[in-house]
Amino acid sequence: xxxxxxxxxxxxxxxxxxxxxxxxxxxxxxxxxxxxxxxxxxxxxxxxxxxxxxxxxxxxxxxxxxxxxxxxxxxxxxxxxxxxxxxxxxxxxxxxxxxxxxxxxxxxxxxxxxxxxxxxxxxxxxxxxxxxxxxxxxxxxxxxxxxxxxxxxxxxxxxxxxxxxxxxxxxxxxxxxxxxxxxxxxxxxxxxxxxxxxxxxxxxxxxxxxxxxxxxxxxxxxxxxxxxxxxxxxxxxxxxxxxxxxxxxxxxxxxxxxxxxx
Numbered sequence: 475x476x477x478x479x480x481x482x483x484x485x486x487x488x489x490x491x492x493x494x495x496x497x498x499x500x501x502x503x504x505x506x507x508x509x510x511x512x513x514x515x516x517x518x519x520x521x522x523x524x525x526x527x528x529x530x531x532x533x534x535x536x537x538x539x540x541x542x543x544x545x546x547x548x549x550x551x552x553x554x555x556x557x558x559x560x561x562x563x564x565x566x567x568x569x570x571x572x573x574x575x576x577x578x579x580x581x582x583x584x585x586x587x588x589x590x591x592x593x594x595x596x597x598x599x600x601x602x603x604x605x606x607x608x609x610x611x612x613x614x615x616x617x618x619x620x621x622x623x624x625x626x627x628x629x630x631x632x633x634x635x636x637x638x639x640x641x642x643x644x645x646x647x648x649x650x651x652x653x654x655x656x657x658x659x660x661x662x663x664x665x666x667x668x669x670x671x672x673x674x675x676x677x678x679x680x681x682x683x684x685x686x687x688x689x690x691x692x693x694x695x696x697x698x699x700x701x702x703x704x705x706x707x708x709x710x711x712x713x714x715x716x717x718x719x720x721x722x723x724x725x726x727x728x729x730x731x732x733x734x735x736x
Contacts, residue, residue: 478540478684479540481683482515482516483516483544484680485681485689486685487516490578490579491522493579494522496665496728497728498576501605503523503526504527504574505527507531507574508531508572509533509573510533510565510571511533511534511535511577512535512562512576512590512594513580514535514542516548517544517545517548517557520551520557524554528554531554532551532555533556534557535560536557538559545557562580562590563584565593569596572599573598575602575604576604576606577594581642582608582609582641587641587651591604591655591657592655595655595656598733599733600736601732603732604730604731604733605730608642608727611637612644613638614666617677617722618637618688622638624706625691627709628699628702628703629699629703632691635690648727648728649661655731658733659731662727664727665726668722670719670721671721673719674711674713676720677720
């Protein structure tokens with residue numbers, strides 16, 4: 475689903491690069507030490523952390539060899555940022571290796587997020603902070619909401635693929651997971667952005683890159699039904715003309731919590 479790193483960058487890169495600074499601010503990263511980027515993908519969060527705090531070394535882990543290679547090939551902070559293939563559910567690091575751990579737009583895709591959070595807690599020092607964020611797929615990630623609502627208008631089968639069914643994407647779900655894992659000082663809040671598209675084509679064409687559930691779904695749509703879906707998307711976006719610029723709000727739910735000191 476996310477095997478093509480360049481395609482993912484074209485589809486979601488603009489989004490992750492906009493959210494990453496907000497998550498770093500929310501996390502309150504320390505001034506020095508090693509931090510873990512869980513599900514580092516194309517390197518967006520790791521690069522933002524390294525850009526902000528020169529005293530930190532960021533280690534990113536991702537299950538995709540292609541994503542790791544892509545991030546390494548574009549790494550502007552090679553002395554302070556590294557990437558390796560790894561499983562968030564089975565981290566190959568000693569206890570207390572990191573002063574903090576972060577994850578951007580990934581936790582809802584991990585098969586066993588509870589196990590991944592236990593692993594993050596294990597490798598994070600006592601008193602260290604674990605921070606994550608996921609899209610509000612059900613309501614306020616308007617780019618995807620408009621797409622799935624339009625798909626539902628023209629295809630009754632779209633409902634079962636709709637990303638609103640994603641785990642951990644609703645208010646309170648991340649914080650509940652953090653508390654269940656025994657983390658302290660748990661705080662969750664929304665982080666909001668706005669994304670601009672130059673035209674309907676700028677919005678529409680990245681869906682054909684095959685990335686994420688929406689990209690997988692659109693590949694299932696018969697070619698003669700694609701104009702219907704495109705028209706439904708245009709209606710959902712409220713566009714009078716396909717050349718009109720589009721500004722869409724988006725929300726992530728962010729959570730942070732502290733590993734107990736004892």
